[in-house]
Amino acid sequence: DTGVSQDPRHKITKRGQNVTFRCDPISEHNRLYWYRQTLGQGPEFLTYFQNEAQLEKSRLLSDRFSAERPKGSFSTLEIQRTEQGDSAMYLCASSTTRQGFSGNTIYFGEGSWLTVV
Amino acid sequence: GESVGLHLPTLSVQEGDNSIINCAYSNSASDYFIWYKQESGKGPQFIIDIRSNMDKRQGQRVTVLLNKTVKHLSLQIAATQPGDSAVYFCAENLQGAQKLVFGQGTRLTINP
Numbered sequence: 001d002t003g004v005s006q007d008p009r010h011k012i013t014k015r016g017q018n019v020t021f022r023c024d025p026i027s028e029h030n031r032l033y034w035y036r037q038t039l040g041q042g043p044e045f046l047t048y049f050q051n052e053a054q055l056e057k058s059r060l061l062s063d064r065f066s067a068e069r070p071k072g073s074f075s076t077l078e079i080q081r082t083e084q085g086d087s088a089m090y091l092c093a094s095s096t097t098r099q100g101f102s103g104n105t106i107y108f109g110e111g112s113w114l115t116v117v
Numbered sequence: 118g119e120s121v122g123l124h125l126p127t128l129s130v131q132e133g134d135n136s137i138i139n140c141a142y143s144n145s146a147s148d149y150f151i152w153y154k155q156e157s158g159k160g161p162q163f164i165i166d167i168r169s170n171m172d173k174r175q176g177q178r179v180t181v182l183l184n185k186t187v188k189h190l191s192l193q194i195a196a197t198q199p200g201d202s203a204v205y206f207c208a209e210n211l212q213g214a215q216k217l218v219f220g221q222g223t224r225l226t227i228n229p
Contacts, residue, residue: 004160006160031215035217040221040222042206042208042219042220042221042222043161043219045216045217045218048215050215055215058216105163105166106151107163108153108160108161108162108163109160110160111159
């Protein structure tokens with residue numbers, strides 16, 4: 001059973017450096033989401049894709065953040081010029097519109113921890 | 118802004134007892150609700166979901182109840198086990214939107 005896969009699981013970077021996270025969704029899931037979670041808080045929505053189209057972006061996604069899903073399969077989330085406030089867990093999730101239950105269950109990966117020092 | 122909240126940040130129960138975790142939501146336009154379990158250092162794990170046209174849904178050892186009149190959601194876990202220890206989040210999805218709004222979570226601790 002292949003779930004949502006994220007890489008790397010942990011990243012420590014110096015302030016000002018760029019980092020990139022990769023997400024591989026569940027096979028054949030056409031929707032892919034990025035969320036951010038800080039300690040003691042629930043995940044916060046960042047952006048989502050349907051196939052290769054990025055359909056919504058949160059205000060949390062500043063200009064330093066960019067997400068892509070070029071072929072409608074895996075996705076990358078890049079953070080440029082990292083700041084200490086970017087330290088968080090970045091969660092990827094996926095779902096499909098193809099199942100009968102129209103609420104389309106959203107499944108999360110294990111997350112990528114970012115620490116900016 | 119409107120958001121999902123939880124009544125209690127922590128809950129301790131005896132092993133074998135039933136647990137009830139509560140959640141209040143404020144957005145009447147939300148039509149889909151999910152409960153997630155999150156263990157330390159891991160991503161949220163789907164437990165059970167419910168749509169707004171239902172008031173109860175059962176899974177294996179878990180039941181979700183939805184009271185739209187008072188905008189309340191609860192998760193009942195039967196015969197709580199040590200492996201149930203985790204933080205539990207409820208999340209709501211606004212009708213027509215594709216993003217979940219999470220509450221802060223309730224930490225469930227199982228006492229032996």
